[in-house]
Amino acid sequence: MTPPAERENAAAGNSDGSALQHLQRARRARLLFQGNLMIGTLLLVAVLGMVNYLSFRHFLRVDLSRTKLYSLSDKTISILNSLTDTVNVIVFFQPQQEIYEEVENLIKEYKSACDRLHVEWVDPDRDLARAEELARKFEVTEANVVVFEYHGRRKYVTADDIAEYDYSMVGLGHAPRKVSFKGEQAFSSAIYSVVSGERPKVYFLMGHGERGIFDYDPQKGFSRITREIERDNLEVHTLDLAKKKMIPSDCRLLVIASPRVPLADWEIDLIQKYLQDSGRLLVLVDAYSETGLEGLLEAWGVRLDNDIVLDPTRTLTGREIFITDYGNHPITEKLKGISSIFYTPRSLRPLEEETEGEAADRPRVTILAQTSKAGWGERTLEDSTARFDPLEDIAGPVPLAVAVERGPTASETDIRPTRLVVFGDADFVSNGALTGGDRNFFMNALNWLLERRDLLAIAPKEYKETRLLMTRGDLANLFWLTVVIIPGTVGLAGMLIWWRRRE
Structure with missing residues (x-):
């Protein structure tokens, strides 16, 4: 073989060798890329799976x-x-x-x-x-x-x-x-x-014209608040002392809701004995009503005044009073910022210093709700025009609801203390007046009397209707914006882009 031929064969061999090496390098690179891609995919799947698992086990709901x-x-x-x-x-x-x-x-x-x-x-x-x-x-x-x-x-x-x-x-x-x-x-x-x-068991006293707990009258009945009580896992019963002659031993709470006929002396004695035995009493009294409970409540540190409370700064019609001034008490601690509405209430006055007994055993009276300083207790309401008379009337702020406790507190001993709550109004929990704030106030008082702190009332959530109110001008502007301006702007932009590309 001549030297030129040998050189050509050698060159061809070198060319084949370099091509083979190139193919091998390309194959290795491709395999490396595929391996990296597979590993990356597996890592991504693992990370996504881990994130999904963690989000399933640890998530935040807003x-x-x-x-x-x-x-x-x-x-x-x-x-x-x-x-x-x-x-x-x-x-x-x-x-x-x-x-x-x-x-x-x-x-x-x-x-x-x-x-x-x-x-x-x-x-x-x-x-x-x-x-x-x-x-x-x-x-x-x-x-x-x-x-x-x-x-x-x-x-x-x-x-x-x-x-x-x-x-x-x-x-x-x-x-x-x-x-x-x-x-x-x-x-x-x-x-x-x-x-x-x-x-x-909660007993409502009957037989003196009290509000009917199963009365569905849309204004004066108490059926709505009765349903709220039963929903809180309480048994509701009525009690006619003229028939029973005693307060049942299983009575955890006695409620007296606006009697229209005064209670007899022997009935007052039964209630007093019940309270002396660490009983629990909830009283709702309306203005200008003789209940027979006046002496009993004074013995426990609360005076019922024969008046009607007015507050021109907290009313719309003059009949109701919006309550926003609450005392410092477990009943009212969750009511801050929530209004209760009382209707022509009467005033209550704490008489701690006048009650009998040693200081340690004296009833402790706490004001739960009161009017503003502009309110007063009107004692001589003779016509539709009422004015504050400093010589006759009770100056504000006027208490409208009080809580009474006598005996050791729960933190001091296991002895059950006597507890009372008195409201100067009964209409605020009637069927025609019951609101979220009223419900909370009443149920909080009920559960404090029963020492059921976990069930202090949970207010319903109000539905808010959102309406879009538009005038003829608003509708015309909306038409021009959505039908003419926005589509026209998009069309004009498209034409400009087409024109520039054409040039």
């Missing part, structure tokens, strides 16, 4: 609703933190039910706050077999009910317990309007009810 419908109160958190065993929650709700979304969100909030709640959702229309099984087990006879079960004890919360409706416009062809959401109050009371297993 209530963005306008009126904080789903935010749990401190009272509810306290009840949930006290659970020592599992509470079963079975939700029999149809998704098309009007308050289904609110119930779902609130139950999720409870579940996220406490892992001792076992929640099961059942759609009665779709999960027929499971719904029938659970309905038979828990004796559910209607849809749209939430069952709370603990150690065989059950509490049922219906849709009517969860939301309050305004039916005033139904007769005019309008649908009922949702007014307030009471889900937290209903659910927390149900949990407390099944866990505690105790239903203290």
